[in-house]
Amino acid sequence: MQRICVIGGNRYFGELLVRRLRAAGHHVTVVNRGSQPPPPGVEHLVADRDDETALTAALASRTFDAVVDQVCYTPVQAAVAARAFEGRTRRYVMTSTIEVYDPSTATLPLLPPGTPVPEETVDPAVWPVRADLPWHDPAHLEPHYAEGKRQAEAVLTRQGGFAFATVRSAHVLGGGAREFTGRLAHYVEHISRGRPVVVHPEPLPSVFIHYEELADVLLWSATATDFTGALNACSDGLFDVRDLGAVIAAQVGREPSYRTAAPGEPASPFSFDRHYAMSNARAKRLGFTFSRTADWLPGAVAEALAAPAL
Template structure:
């Protein structure tokens, strides 16, 4: 586990991030003595020790007003999903921060199909076309183009990075663990294992890379204190297959059985992938972060999320 203490307290702004690994990140920053400000729409209070600013990040005027004359050593943007949001952030934060960390996603690689783990250079944001005219404001469009939205957001920051804007895009693997996992993805498998209902998977079904909820909080905390820029992959060692996930879930479901159903077309289960794009984490490793092994923490993640015993046994 990596803990990077600052020589002196920093002024850190976290945009969004009041739940799941975001709240763990904020707790780490506060514990390190940083002065933490959380900016969100005000739907929930900030974690203890943080100051709250209320504004809609899509409203540039409201965002500028809420910030006032504040400047920050680091901005960690947990909720930048579109190139429009990235462009707004650039206009607002240029000259206000010495480091801008955007939480991105493994889904920027969704068009890849590679047996070898993908490296950051496989999706170079400086070569990604940006289309601000797409309906990024439409929730259904955004949900269907999540990876593309993140890819184009990175591209906006990359163009600014070439001109000196100090950005980092953390490409986060699929996150598991924690009793507060709101995604319902492991619960999906638990319900099917419990009932024997078929689990839809493609053929072939490829493994993927994952990271524990505590580990990604550690990683973002670490990245905030470093000096490197550009994209960086954040993933535990060793990909996991759907079969391994189900085996770990089945160990905590009484009298369940796992039934896989291969489908040629149509919807498949969470964490079932038609393309292969496991992430290479060597850049972060060389920069000094020590990752865990997904196969070693998977059982713990299942226990945290589903409970020590089958809740419906």
């Protein structure tokens, strides 16, 4: 049994992670602002992670084998966590995102077209940090989501005093109504009702991961391995927006209708004008076995079709 602290962990794959950690026999402590209690048998500490004094007081004298941070979005939050958990944990795992590789948000090394992006493309050890920017302002944070994640990784890499790993998740699908982003529901609704889906002139593929698989990756990263640094987490297989539409069409019995985005018009989610795939080779070398997107995507679509919101 290990002592695991989860920051956040009150919805979607974070909630599932907490349940699976508990089912595996670990002692689990959840830290959040108290909007939703954790499952039975899980210790609950109510604190705002942005308030260093309150967070430190809530932790009291507790120590952990590992921390899984589900809700770290800025270098300021990362710095608070680094100070609060220094000396309290031997391992710290941050949930990050494929968006750190978005070339529209940072100057990144050029790769040959179609090359799945490896972790070293964004190196937290050398990434510049600007903690003086208005990270507490949602008007700044929203358009700088990817940069906030990159800088948060950088702070925890350099300042934590613990072994640090960051799991960069592909686009997460599955769970029906639990899938709070609404992106899969967007496609299911449009195709089911015959509405056109707005896409780029030549949509290019990306990678995805089922929410249950991401929970498994995080559990493994926290309890079953000692790797440090960045790790890409994605199921095997590339899908573009038309591939996704074909899976939905097979279940709703209606062919998708697509419309090319006008200049300056945003395309639908998961329509990309660049090849947007990560390499999961490092995770495989370390021992994690991924599923195939083609195997679980039809089930995720069925869940979305059955969700009450539709």
